Amino acid sequence: MAQTLTTIAFDADDTLWHNERFFKLTQERFAELLAPYTDGDALMSRLLEAERRNIRHYGFGIKGFMLSMIETALDVTDNAVPGAVIAELIAAGQDMLQHPVDLLPHAAEALRAAQAIGPVLLITKGDLLDQERKIAQSGLGDVFDAVQIVSAKTPETYARIFDAYDGAARGMMIGNSMASDVRPMLEAGGWGVHVPHDLLWDLEHAERPEDHPRFHEIPDLGALPDLLSRTG
Template sequence: MSDTIRCIGFDADDTLWHNERFFKLTQERFAELLAPHTDASDLDAVLMAAERRNLGHYGFGIKGFVLSMIETALEVTDQRVPGHVIADLIAAGQDMLQHPIDLLPHAADAVRAAKSFGPVLLITKGDLLHQERKLAQSGLGDMFDGVEIVSDKQPHVYTRIFDAFGGASTGMMIGNSMKSDVRPMIEAGGFGVFVPHDLAWDFEAAEAPQSHPRYAELPDLGALPDFLNAVR
């Protein structure tokens, strides 16, 4: 396999640093704020439907999440949600944007191990300014040979990115999302390595291509150096 891997890409959120836990905490706060104003028992489902509906308008990230919370609050209260609740939701989103970056264990060592194969890329989706800030605060920025912040991760996106580094067939993508990191990279002709995170957004769920020769799953980033050494 070492003869075919020329470039390795990493996802960012919940692959190199924590992210989803801040969404979970804010969603719990959302439920607390709405509890006095609605008896909706399916609040999480209504919010998820709003998020899915709004991806095409706002894309991925905290700003779209906050707007979806506000839309959901209006929906489940028949437009009667108090203004102070809307203000609290906006403040919760601003707090999310200011959270310090907390690297996952072994993140830096994993990126160093990947560099022995050639160029290393960061490929992430979400809000441009927020993702740039997180990368700058992570301390990992200088380790990457390229950074791509994209609106979505589809096979053609990986094809475009890896074409500059020998093609997707010589590339590997490492991430915690089966739907965004692994399956589309394999569909583009590359290698997809799944590193699960304890918390996962339902939107990112997809079936693992267990039998595919270009698929691998690791328990955490600490296993990546040995995995890469084994495939040299």
């Protein structure tokens, strides 16, 4: 692989730093606030439906999640949810937008190994301002040759981004999501490396491309340098 691989890209949230755990904590608070109106399982199902429906309106990220929580709260209470509950949901979302960036183990080591190959890219979804904040606070911003904050990760997205380098066929995408990071990159003709995270948003699940020759899975970013050298 090292003879043909020239460009490596990383996902950000739950690949280089923690993210989903803040959503889970807020969902727990959401369930507490709405407990008088519905049971937790039904509430989470309604919230997920709202998130799936609203992606095309709000995109990915905390702000869309906040609006989906408010919409769900109105829905399950027949518009009778107290204003104080809405205020708490807004406050919870604002707290999420200020949470500190906590790097995952081996993130810096993995980036150094990638730099030895060629240009290193960051390709992430989400709210522009929030992602820019996290990149700046991570201390990793100077590592990347380019940062792309996109509305969706599709084969076309990856083809367009990697065309500015040597093409997707000579590129690798590393991330925690089969649905967003791995499968679309494989479809674009590149390598897809899955780095599982303990927490994964329900809308990011997808089947493993078991037999694909360009698919790899590593237990954590600490295994990336070995993968790059072993498959060279």
